[in-house]
Amino acid sequence: MTERELTAPVALTLPNGRVNPDAIGWARQPIVDTSGIGRGRGRNKRWEYWNVTTPTHILALTVSSIDYAAVHEVWVLDRATERTWSQGATVIPARDFELPAGVETGPARGRAKDLDIEVLPEEGGTRLRARIPDASFDVFAALPAGHERLAVVVPWSATRFQYTVKDVARPASGSVTVDGVTHDVPAGESWAVLDHGRGRWPYDIRWNWGAGSGVSGGHTIGIQVGGRWTEGTGSTENAALVDGRLHKIHDELEWDYDIAEWRRPWRITGGGLAASFTPFYDKVTRTNLGIVASRTDQCFGHWAGTFAVPGGDAVRFDGILGWAEEVHNRW
Template sequence: MERALTGPVALTRHDGTLNPDAVGWAAQPVVDTSDLGAGRGRNKRWEYWNVTTPTHIIGLTVSSIDYACVHEVWVYDRQTGQTWGESATVIPARGAVLAPVLEQGRSMARAKNLAIDIDQTPEGTRLRAQIPGLFFDVLAELPEGHERLALVVPWSETRFQYTVKDLARPASGTLRIGSVDHPVLAGESWAVLDHGRGRWPYDISWNWGAGSGCSNGHVIGVQVGAQWTAGTGVSENAFFVDGRMHKIHGETDWEYDIENWRAPWRVRGSGLDATFEPFHNKTTRTNLLILKGHTDQCFGFWRGTFTPEGAAPIEFDGILGWAEEVHNRW
């Protein structure tokens, strides 16, 4: 059983090292990262939002990795397979604001051909982005009592990460491509957040999988991860039913072949038995000397069963999301 955090806690001590009292998980974002301090090039801060709609998949990233800012806006048409996008790597880091604490302040990015604004409202989080020929304005609603996975991962006193994985947020708004408006339909559209603040090793790999949607009369969120948390005593695995989080303790086992990414992926562990069937692979390759990496983010549908401790299995199917393999030197 992984350690549960019971109340607000600071991520770091006064000397900038990891606060051991922050290590563990919570169902709400209780960790204060405002005193992260200087990282000598190792600090990483980001907001990644993804919105799935009946017609499109929308992604946006605002990030600062100390010596550079890396931003992206990306849209995928689920029917035609067409994509639109702009990305920017800004060296040295400038033109970005990242809130010191989740949901306490705005985040934004400005770069050539790209503008992103992430603002808090009484109803939730407003996501706006513009690139040439494309604009969207989406509200990711935060229902009362909605739970999310907040996790502090300790590699050492000087290397650590705070992540919040927030799934199945009801989304609504408008996506405009050219002169055509595409509604982000309430009740059929879902937003997912990956909030990150920490101080990372230079060379690291990870898997992340997420999915949101409705199945068998329930709102389902699938959250799984692997590799990067191995050996730390915590894991980023959880299953959400109607806004309530069930923590999956321990690592999950992943079976997939990135060279044959269209073949079904399998993820299992502590009550979860999930199959992921991809239909699109968003590949990213970066080689800027000290900044080098590859990402295969495969979009598709999750199905399977989750069995909470002492309860009957929950079956789910048709949950739209992604599974990815990433290796970064950053």
């Protein structure tokens, strides 16, 4: 299976709201216009998720709208003690937020009681600011010249589809403050990852997602893998980033893991990738409101393995910090 590569800007939707057939494919940059995804249709899902890994902490923010609610979160993990600081908000009806139509086309903001998030495009990258009681961070995610991102349109049908931008291995720097103590987010040792999503989703969906960023063997490595939710669509969200160059993996990957024994190494293979993932922490989230429910295990750990660069040599990597997750949503 080989997906079509998009090389020119294109609209995600047609005037009637259905997916634009010309948008189905993948790109090396976020060139799809999602302004046709708005409120009021009942199935729209829009979000900005950023995660930052540092030698001492893991930081995350989410600004999102699922049509009938705005759902936001700020989360900080101290890697040494496994203590966490977190605050989530579900605002019904959805209000007090901003989400741009495209990556870097405008700010994303989410505000609620005891929570304030700003994602601001700046020259040379993106500013990530978040504040909750007893924790805050201010991080700059640099966008190096020539850095490529994976942008994919996944069609379940003409009326159910998703545009995702997975941007891994963004150099990060700044600070995080917890309980009044400020810690560095040191440049050269910290990495940011973006998940930008815009689409119209089925009610009941399951997925895997894994990402990792770091330096190994003299190469800057980005891992981006997914599964389950793309099966049967003709699209995948799989790629490896080597020194800023994106190598698309068109195959569905094989995931071998047991969430009941999440510390056991996971195996993700296929399309030239042979990777293992060894977790050290499981961020467990459970929500059950009857019709709306969510079950997430986001495991943080380290990636190791090889990737066969098309037309080149196999690249080995080890100690790449990131995560792998299993999610089941009814939304």
